[in-house]
Amino acid sequence: MNSEIAGLTAVLGPEVTKVLDPAVARAWLALLTAYGRVTRALSSELMDASGMSLADFDVLAQLARSEGHALRMSELADAVLISKSGLTRRIDRLAINGWVTRRRCTEDGRVHWATLTPLGLRTFKSVAPAHLAAVAERFGSALPAGELERFTRDLLKVAAKNAEPSQS
Amino acid sequence: MNSEIAGLTAVLGPEVTKVLDPAVARAWLALLTAYGRVTRALSSELMDASGMSLADFDVLAQLARSEGHALRMSELADAVLISKSGLTRRIDRLAINGWVTRRRCTEDGRVHWATLTPLGLRTFKSVAPAHLAAVAERFGSALPAGELERFTRDLLKVAAKNAEPSQS
DNA sequence: ACGCAATAGTTGCACTTGCAAACATTTTGG
DNA sequence: CCAAAATGTTTGCAAGTGCAACTATTGCGT
Numbered sequence: 001m002n003s004e005i006a007g008l009t010a011v012l013g014p015e016v017t018k019v020l021d022p023a024v025a026r027a028w029l030a031l032l033t034a035y036g037r038v039t040r041a042l043s044s045e046l047m048d049a050s051g052m053s054l055a056d057f058d059v060l061a062q063l064a065r066s067e068g069h070a071l072r073m074s075e076l077a078d079a080v081l082i083s084k085s086g087l088t089r090r091i092d093r094l095a096i097n098g099w100v101t102r103r104r105c106t107e108d109g110r111v112h113w114a115t116l117t118p119l120g121l122r123t124f125k126s127v128a129p130a131h132l133a134a135v136a137e138r139f140g141s142a143l144p145a146g147e148l149e150r151f152t153r154d155l156l157k158v159a160a161k162n163a164e165p166s167q168s
Numbered sequence: 169m170n171s172e173i174a175g176l177t178a179v180l181g182p183e184v185t186k187v188l189d190p191a192v193a194r195a196w197l198a199l200l201t202a203y204g205r206v207t208r209a210l211s212s213e214l215m216d217a218s219g220m221s222l223a224d225f226d227v228l229a230q231l232a233r234s235e236g237h238a239l240r241m242s243e244l245a246d247a248v249l250i251s252k253s254g255l256t257r258r259i260d261r262l263a264i265n266g267w268v269t270r271r272r273c274t275e276d277g278r279v280h281w282a283t284l285t286p287l288g289l290r291t292f293k294s295v296a297p298a299h300l301a302a303v304a305e306r307f308g309s310a311l312p313a314g315e316l317e318r319f320t321r322d323l324l325k326v327a328a329k330n331a332e333p334s335q336s
Numbered sequence: 337a338c339g340c341a342a343t344a345g346t347t348g349c350a351c352t353t354g355c356a357a358a359c360a361t362t363t364t365g366g
Numbered sequence: 367c368c369a370a371a372a373t374g375t376t377t378g379c380a381a382g383t384g385c386a387a388c389t390a391t392t393g394c395g396t
Contacts, residue, residue: 024308140192155198
């Protein structure tokens with residue numbers, strides 16, 4: 001989604017600028033555009049190179065960096081920002097590829113652990129460098145190094161302001 | 169998608185930092201998190217308040233700010249960053265609500281104009297202020313005013329680096 | 337004029353998603 | 367102990383999405 005907001009004073013009247021500062025509107029539009037274009041490009045590059053979606057990559061990355069290469073379903077769902085039902089089916093698909101397995105937890109039978117298989121780990125390792133290089137190229141190389149920290153801090157402030165977890 | 173990248177040197181080895189600077193990785197993660205949380209929140213607020221999705225809002229906004237409150241299907245698809253087929257069906261749904269109509273162009277029969285109806289315009293006008301206020305609150309208010317311009321500029325650089333249009 | 341490439345939009349299809357309800361298991365309170 | 371609430375995950379279902387194939391219309395080259 002793009003959420004074009006600029007140029008609406010003509011239809012909404014000049015009062016809008018009181019509710020949404022035009023400079024903020026421009027920033028928001030810039031964020032949406034940057035996000036949309038970069039993820040679109042990364043997504044198709046990753047799909048071409050490995051047949052996995054960005055969301056699949058996220059799941060593998062989360063598991064790869066976790067203790068025992070395993071996470072509970074809900075932890076994982078929170079980490080990759082999709083709904084729990086969405087994760088159930090994403091794990092189904094990854095399991096079909098042989099990249100993850102699902103194991104019921106012995107201590108608490110409600111809990112299921114999604115676990116990276118050795119094949120999943122190898123696949124992730126083989127795919128990650130090119131994907132990370134693409135992130136560096138499409139995102140990192142556009143940003144002045146000197147402003148990176150500040151830029152990140154601002155984004156984290158936005159993220160923090162909108163914290164609060166989990167879905168059905 | 170979240171694309172968690174931080175904390176992968178343990179599994180990928182320290183060479184990764186040569187392909188993707190950790191500071192860039194943090195920035196990227198921050199962008200994904202901020203985007204995900206804000207859009208999730210805005211989307212559900214907008215849906216609750218008006219029954220329209222963020223994508224619907226985008227379409228109405230684009231039409232509202234256009235000459236004659238109308239755009240060609242493909243122009244509109246480009247503007248809101250969805251595929252042409254996606255737009256066809258989005259317009260179908262908006263038409264069912266009575267918010268837009270579709271008219272074949274008299275000069276070029278291939279072209280169809282999506283046009284905002286008076287009802288669509290009224291609806292947009294009634295919904296927009298609260299949505300824009302939510303953008304101001306969730307996004308704008310998190311950002312230090314003094315850094316806004318720089319922040320926007322950086323995002324536009326990223327967007328510019330990844331320019332190039334349109335889908336099937 | 338005529339056929340053929342180009343352009344604009346729509347449809348068939350397969351896939352992904354989220355919500356709400358269902359299911360399974362554990363925890364809690366009497 | 368046991369019913370009821372709480373917790374974790376999966377399923378039924380009803381969207382929404384993109385791609386490739388299709389239809390409709392126009393414009394070009396001869």
